[in-house]
Each structure stands twice: as C-alpha cells, then as structure tokens.
Amino acid sequence: MRTIPKNSDAALRARGLRLTGPRRVVLEVLRGSDAHPTAESVHRLVRRRLPRVSLGTVYRNLRLLVAEGLAAEIPGPHARFDANMDAHHHFTCVRCGRIVDVDGPLAEPHAEALRVRIAARTGLAITHHRIEFFGRCPQCRAPRARLHRPRRSP
Numbered sequence: 001m002r003t004i005p006k007n008s009d010a011a012l013r014a015r016g017l018r019l020t021g022p023r024r025v026v027l028e029v030l031r032g033s034d035a036h037p038t039a040e041s042v043h044r045l046v047r048r049r050l051p052r053v054s055l056g057t058v059y060r061n062l063r064l065l066v067a068e069g070l071a072a073e074i075p076g077p078h079a080r081f082d083a084n085m086d087a088h089h090h091f092t093c094v095r096c097g098r099i100v101d102v103d104g105p106l107a108e109p110h111a112e113a114l115r116v117r118i119a120a121r122t123g124l125a126i127t128h129h130r131i132e133f134f135g136r137c138p139q140c141r142a143p144r145a146r147l148h149r150p151r152r153s154p
C-alpha cells in the first residue's frame with residue numbers, strides 16, 4: 001500500500017484545474033489513461049496537443065505532479081505514472097508488462113501484524129508498505145497467447 005495524501009478527490013481535482021501550461025496537459029493525459037503510462041508514453045500523447053514539448057519537460061512536470069500529490073509514481077526499471085489517487089493495489093503482468101488497478105481490502109490485518117513484528121525485531125521505523133500482485137493478464141493466459149505481442153510500454 002502506498003501513502004495516500006489526506007486530500008479529498010474533489011480538492012485534488014480542483015487543484016489540477018488551477019494548473020496551467022504543460023503541467024495541466026500532462027495531468028489531463030494521465031487522467032485520461034488507466035494504463036499507468038511511462039514518461040515516454042505520456043510525452044507521445046502530450047505532443048498531440050503541444051507538439052514542441054520535450055520529454056524532459058514532460059518528465060519534470062510528472063515529478064512535480066507527484067510531489068504535489070496529484071499523481072503517483074510506480075517505481076520500477078521504467079517508472080510508470082498513475083493519476084488514480086484512490087487507494088488501490090496493482091497487478092503487473094509478468095509477460096506483457098501491463099499494470100492493472102486492483103481493488104481490495106487495503107487494511108490487511110496480516111500485513112499490519114507483519115509490519116509491527118518487523119519493526120519490533122529490527123528497530124526499523126516503517127512508514128508504509130506496499131502490496132503488489134504479479135501474474136499473467138487474461139490475454140497472456142489465453143492458449144493463443146503466443147500470437148499476442150508483448151506490450152512493454154503502453
């Protein structure tokens with residue numbers, strides 16, 4: 001589970017609407033996708049509206065949106081971004097790399113107990129933890145999966 005800012009969804013939306021320039025377009029593109037795009041994918045989509053915007057500008061604005069609590073970054077070999085700020089888990093397909101939102105009970109009693117035990121045993125001050133699911137998506141599970149070309153950066 002990642003930390004969710006204590007802002008209401010409406011407050012976040014309102015803050016998003018006050019943005020101007022590339023940052024607003026970046027946020028709109030991100031909110032229009034549930035594919036957890038990479039910075040490169042966001043850049044491709046933003047360029048349809050701002051043809052001269054650079055990847056560096058898009059990347060910097062993604063980072064600012066994350067710092068402002070308007071977007072989340074999913075760490076990994078290629079950082080992916082998410083404008084869905086409701087508490088949720090992620091499922092990653094190990095074959096095609098697709099990331100899907102997964103609802104579920106976010107307060108996991110066993111995970112909480114584990115966290116407390118680890119903290120007590122090690123003296124580490126644990127601020128949060130994350131639960132991630134991995135496996136194969138429906139397309140990659142299908143018998144004809146060999147014909148489905150893996151999509152590494154949606």
Ligand SMILES: [Zn+2]
Pocket residue numbers: 093094095096097098136137138139140
């Ligand atoms: Zn897949």
Ligand SMILES: [Zn+2]
Pocket residue numbers: 036082084088089090100101
């Ligand atoms: Zn997500």
